[in-house]
Amino acid sequence: MNEHLLLEVNGLKKYFQTKRGMLHAVDDVSFTIERGKTLGIVGESGCGKSTLGRAILRLLEPTAGQVFFEGEDIAKLSKEQMRRKRKEMQIIFQDPFSSLNPRKTISETIAEPLRLNGIINDRKKRMEKVLETMEIVGLAERLINTYPHELDGGRRQRIGIARALAPGPKFIVCDEPVSALDVSIQAQILNLMKELQESLGLTYMFITHDLSVVNHFSDDIAVMYLGRIIEKASSEELFTNPLHPYTKALLSAIPVPNIHMKMERILLKGEVSSPIEPPDMCRFAVRCNHCMEKCKASEPPLTEASRGHFVSCYLNRQE
């Protein structure tokens, strides 16, 4: 086991039983994240990126696969063992309006993980820790007894971050933490999260549909499409040298603030095919401009095109 690896996900699957068959929300996903690094997970709505985050934390029970956290397969832990493990793996939610209990004050919300996990049992010391955490995430002390509905989105998201930080986690799943916020607030929150990562040595899995956000934030990026990772590379490599036609289309959709620059926008035809019982073919084939015969015959495996750059597409195969 590599010392630097914090998280290793191996063949993770999450299927949902529906009336029309098995819905493959996350289908055989594998990746690793090193300590102190950030993996960005990018994809459009419904590609399974949030489900992936929740399956890793076992907020949804995975259908199959292994999740090694510091070398221990947490997918095998009992519910009670997993509950004890949760303080080390946290999540920041997308919607700061529904992710906070409206009947609890800020301090109650932030103190709860400390209380539940028995980290600090003394009431006074716990309040000190709450104040300390509030200061770290930039919440004024006077807000301590306010309720979520009295605060704006940015402050609420800071509460969500404080709640995730309080138990002292090593790994945080960030499930679109800024997509519900105003653009001006987005930058504040992203900067805060970056600072926290550096000062506390956190490891992030950053889920987003917004490539411009993930570019500045992630060391590595994995692109998801219909439950599969179709391309994975370092952030720089992915942006300069995208290989998968879907990634290229995504990148071409990022707006560039320069009216003189010519943009060649790749427009995708059609719609995402159904995630229910997908056939054995490239899942992107129906929308792909470069679709070949063999793309419809079998699904291309995720292979290394260049060092550290993985892609699942027949186009880039030298055969």
Added chain:
Amino acid sequence: MNNPKKRSQWADAWRRLQKNKLAVCGLVIFTVLVLGALAAPLFLDYETDVTGINAQNRLQSPSSENWFGTDRLGRDVFARVVWGSRYSLSIGFSAAAISLLLGGTIGAIAGYYGGMIDHVFMRVMDILQAIPATLLAICIAAALDPSPRNIVIAIAVSFCPSFARVVRGPILSIREMEYVEAAKAIGAKNRTIIFSHIIPNCMGPIIVQTTLSVAIMILIVSGLSFLGLGIQPPTPEWGAMLAESRSHIRDHSYLAFFPGLAIMTTILSLNMLGDGLRDALDPRLK
């Protein structure tokens, strides 16, 4: 910590309740009734004032001496009505509390876990609900001995289904909220999630249901006692007093009037309060 601004949603609800005149009226009447019931032993003696027979003084019409008149055994009706509120209120409240605890827990578990558990629990509740609450209470009261404790049990059991439903509904929607998932993510046990995150957020409908149920329960207690299945004479229960007054209703109608008025006032005040609470606790009306 001197950060004063701890103003909860309860405070907001209280402010909205105060604007509702009918509800405040109900609350005032009800408070007077409760205080009267609590204070009754201070100025009334059960042995002499409430159940003591005074044959010379029988069937007196209301006067300054006996505000509500006297019954056929010469007992002061006012004293008996006041004392009677102790039974009605305590039975109503304890039955509502037990019913809430029992039915509420069943509803909470059914709603939170869903699936098979939900099906089994709620079908049992459905079966119980198919029998009219009053009828079920009569059956249970008839099967057990008529004593206050058994009446409480009878009424509590027959009201379980409605509490189970009232609790289960909101829980179904609240358990899907992200803050419930967040609670799981920070390592909360199911018990903590249900009691500290879900139930406080569906208190509104529960409080309203409880208030209105107490009213109906008091009515059922009186009904049972009227039929002889509830509190037994000489205990001054309102329904039992009504039953006793039947033979005198033509010539001494006040004997039926005052216990009836007491029942009506109590239920009216609870209903007004319950309706006001429903409006005050509904966040959509903010």
